[in-house]
Amino acid sequence: MTKKNKDIFIGIFVGLIANIFGLIFAIQIFGASDDYVKVVKNAIAENIFGKLVAIGALLNLGAFFVFIKKRQDHRAMGVLILTIIVMLITFGLKFLS
Incomplete structure (x- = not known):
């Protein structure tokens, strides 16, 4: 595995973790239980799960800019790839439901 691929994978992993924490925060803020x-x-x-996931993806923005600031472009690319995947899943949930 090349350094570039490893950095992209690390970015995807960090984006996934940030998205999970963002989803937990969104559930804490907007959840009724x-x-x-x-x-x-x-x-x-109630067909609002996609909205919670999209709000949770906002933490990816922070991870993306931290990687850009540190000049770790391939890791930032991994976060961006995961964010696009989350966007596609959110659109799928919205339009298929």
């Missing part, structure tokens, strides 16, 4: 599973089930039933 402390039970995460219950909030996610309600969000899916």
